[in-house]
Amino acid sequence: MNCQEVTELMQRQLDDDLRESEMEVLMNHTRHCPDCAAMFERLTRLSAELNNLPKVTPAYSLVDAIMPELIRIDNETKHAETLAVPATTYDQGSLTRRTQRTRRWPSWKSISGVVAAGIVAGIFLVTYPPQSSLNDQDKASSIGQSAAEMEMKEDTSVMDVSPLSAKKDPGGDAAADAPTDGTENLKGPYGLTDKNGNPMEPESGFNAGGSEALPNSAQRNSDVTKPVEEETSYGVESTSKHEPDMGITGHAMLPSPDGQYMANVDGFSIVILSASDSSTLFQTERKNGLHVNLVWAQDSASLTYEVSLDHGAAQKYEIAIPSFEERKAD
């Protein structure tokens, strides 16, 4: 078998597509052909790296973002069904066509709509003298409006989660009491300043979470400022020596709920310390991006954090306690 054919075997091996006999051929060949062995190693490494690409998540809920558009679409469809009064016949054709295309309902539906509208129009004509044709239209559009209002109500129940997250803010007082000014507060969590010495927020896209952005960042600040006060009582100075000369001031410590551990952002990694003697128990590998949103699980069985990547996406990680095994969280 020549090298070209073996390359195809390598490729299929990466996708678990080889039979055992083919696997043997591949292995025999690479044992004797250093070029192919090197190529196989590079391809395997590449495939592993591709598998490890950050599982990015959107910076804010896309469904919430399109909700107004969905409501508009719903109204348009309802409009087409309920408002088939004679006055709108000029565009009724296109509207019913659209309904058919989007919902694939059989045409009796639109026919019955037209019939129903005809009856409604008939009743109006009988009940009111002919000059009331204007009322007729008003009435029809108010039906559409109330439908829209109902949709809006439904929708707010979905959207107003953000005030809740503001209430959750556990360290609100701490943020206010902290002896640092606003700039310091920001420096703490993100640990970076730009060239003008201003605190550097993560890419705007990252927490441009619309309604959620404010409570979120408030919470983040206070989460981190609270432990700043406690830092002295735990006497943790060791962290500062880890810090590279990059203007990083993030020695905010986040204690675990059971009081056994302390977590800390140290430049481009997370450090977990023993709360009793401040020894470093675990340090994550360097990751390229700002480390934010450290959160301990209620039962102290895990610590999650996010690394914000360029272009504003974020990857979540979870560290299991006490094994200190780290994995990507979806």
Next chain:
Amino acid sequence: MVEPGLIKAAQSGDRDALITLLREIETHVYRTAYYILNNEQDAMDASQEALIRIYTKIGSYEEKAQFKTWIQRIVTNICIDKFRRNKPTISIDEHELVFREKQNVEEEVLSAYALQDIRSAIEQLPENHRTVVVLRYLQDFSYNEIAESLDLPLNTVKSYLFRARQQLQSLLQDYQKGGVRG
């Protein structure tokens, strides 16, 4: 992945079910768009457009295709359209991107390079190769599922994927040798 019962309910006009379904898939949709377009804002736009299309077209989904491949077909089509439309201005975008990345590199001297290398290598791939790679590695699709999503013959999927990986490994090798980045 999405429960069949939820899809059925959404198709029969249960609006809450449809919204729940969209919430379940939005990350998958976004992930594909993000890696094909390599730009957060475009990915946001494309995935919102895809979700709206899924909302209006849910009735046209037929069970003979897998739901996840149906979704990916919608989002990849939108991305490829967008990609082609964006093309005339790409030289400017690229310029800005390179500039921004350079700044990051200077500020984060010690940070890992591998991720940026692999991202810029993916960006060099032709769009159809890139799409295949994204479905294979970000959605964990099989050859068949990729073929179904992109409406391509199985052999074409394989040849795109193999060629893409070949090209990526040679680009990464160049980067490692200190060749010109991006």
